[in-house]
Each structure stands twice: as structure tokens, then as C-alpha cells.
Amino acid sequence: MPAPLETCLSDLDCTASSSSSDLSGFPTDEEDCARLQPQASASGPPVPACRGAPGIPGASDTPRAQDDDQERRRRRGRARVRSEALLHSLRRSRRVKANDRERNRMHNLNAALDALRSVLPSFPDDTKLTKIETLRFAYNYIWALAETLRLADQGLPGASARERLLPPQCAPCLPGPPSPASDAESWGSGATASPCAAAASPLSDPSSPAASEDFAYGPGDSLFSFPGLPKDLLHTTPCFMPYH
DNA sequence: TAGGCCATCTGGTCCT
DNA sequence: AGGACCAGATGGCCTA
Numbered sequence A: 001m002p003a004p005l006e007t008c009l010s011d012l013d014c015t016a017s018s019s020s021s022d023l024s025g026f027p028t029d030e031e032d033c034a035r036l037q038p039q040a041s042a043s044g045p046p047v048p049a050c051r052g053a054p055g056i057p058g059a060s061d062t063p064r065a066q067d068d069d070q071e072r073r074r075r076r077g078r079a080r081v082r083s084e085a086l087l088h089s090l091r092r093s094r095r096v097k098a099n100d101r102e103r104n105r106m107h108n109l110n111a112a113l114d115a116l117r118s119v120l121p122s123f124p125d126d127t128k129l130t131k132i133e134t135l136r137f138a139y140n141y142i143w144a145l146a147e148t149l150r151l152a153d154q155g156l157p158g159a160s161a162r163e164r165l166l167p168p169q170c171a172p173c174l175p176g177p178p179s180p181a182s183d184a185e186s187w188g189s190g191a192t193a194s195p196c197a198a199a200a201s202p203l204s205d206p207s208s209p210a211a212s213e214d215f216a217y218g219p220g221d222s223l224f225s226f227p228g229l230p231k232d233l234l235h236t237t238p239c240f241m242p243y244h
Numbered sequence B: 001t002a003g004g005c006c007a008t009c010t011g012g013t014c015c016t
Numbered sequence C: 001a002g003g004a005c006c007a008g009a010t011g012g013c014c015t016a
Helices: A002-020 A029-036 A046-051 A063-119 A131-153 A161-165 A168-173 A180-187
Strands: none
Touching: A063 A131
């Protein structure tokens, strides 16, 4: 949305240039004051003395004096425009700097999100998790990995903990190292694309993120999106749920 | 065309 | 004072 900024800056440039450069050939305000009000400069700063010019006795008595009066008024106007432009310019430059920092900050934040996406199970090339999906997915992914470790530590006999933890159709949902081919298929871009969405399992662990009101099970469409997801729907996706 | 997502700008607030 | 952080506003792009 560069237009407003550019417009603003160009406006500023116009204002600043028209006020700081002497287009009409008149001297600066300070010069005006020093020259036109020598009696005032002795008792105070030139500019305030100039502001008081209309109150000077006999200032508008003659046509010549009236011209001078008008001229002073014009110069005061130009001085005010100049000082306002200066202030505006200062604020403007600070704003531009702040905008730049903010942009950079958001870029860093996005880079961090990209880094997070890169360590999550991969998706088809043309699907990119949104920011909120990335965060929710990461939360659940971490929870699932931790749960896997926890149950594995309990020393389940026979099949591996991974196989014990998940129904066969959900095994791909807990990937080891991200494998684009298989994980892309298993995660898919929507709930219906994932085999995990087909099976049902009771939600038995209240500490599961799946039990939280604010988290989804993973990426994709309706099944994965909170809030407002019906509780019974929450219980239909076994992925990342404790499974016994 | 409506809705979702995103980038950017902006002003306010807090912190150093 | 200046920077970081935050939330609201706005407009562009994309998709169903």
C-alpha cells in the first residue's frame, strides 16, 4: 500500500520546498523580524516580537504602513507553514523508520514461521500452512511426539510404541523424519484427504491438545479448524490422540 | 462476489 | 528518546 505514503511524502516535499526555498524572493522570517523590528529584538526574541506587530502603535496609519503590515502577515504565515512542515517532516521520518522496523520485524516473524513449517511433516508442494495452521499444527505435533515418548517409556511389549499408539490408518500421521512423498499424502490439505479423518476414537486424555477448545488436530479444512468445532466432531479424528 | 489470508501502515503502550 | 511489541485499519490477491 505504498500510494498513501508516497502521496504523503510528495505532499511533504512540496510543502517543505515551497516553504523553505524562497520562491517569492523574500528573506527568511528571522531576517524579516531582525530587519523590520529592530526595536523588539532588543527586548526579546525576534519571532514573538513579530507576532505582536499588529499591536504596534501606528503600524497601519499610512498606506505604506498597511502594506508593511500585510507583508508581515504573509511572512508570518510562511513561517508557520515552514515550522509545521519541519515538524511534519520530523514525524514523517520517524514514522518511516518505525514502519521499516515493523516490516523487518514481521519479516523475521515470518521467517521463524517458515522455519517452523520446515520441521513439521511436509505437505504437497502447492500447499502451504497458514500461520494459524502452522502454530496449531506445531502444538499438536509436539504434543503427539511427547505422548509417543511417554507411552514408549512405559515399555509397551510387542509392537513398537508407534504402532501401538496409532491405528494403522493413522500411522503416517506421526512421521519420523519428514518424508515428502508419504507425509504429503497422509497430511493432505484437508481433513477428508487424510486417512486419519476416517477413523474414530474416543478422546481419553484431557491433557491432549485435542481436548483443548482452542486447538485443532492439524491442517486443513473444517475438521481442523477451531474455534466453534462441535465436541462430537472433535472426537472423530484419532490423529494425535492417545490410542490404546 | 464474498470471505480468507496476508502485507503494510499506523498510533499507542511499554521497556531500556 | 528510541526501539520493540501490539492491535486495528486498509487494500491486494486468491479461491470457492
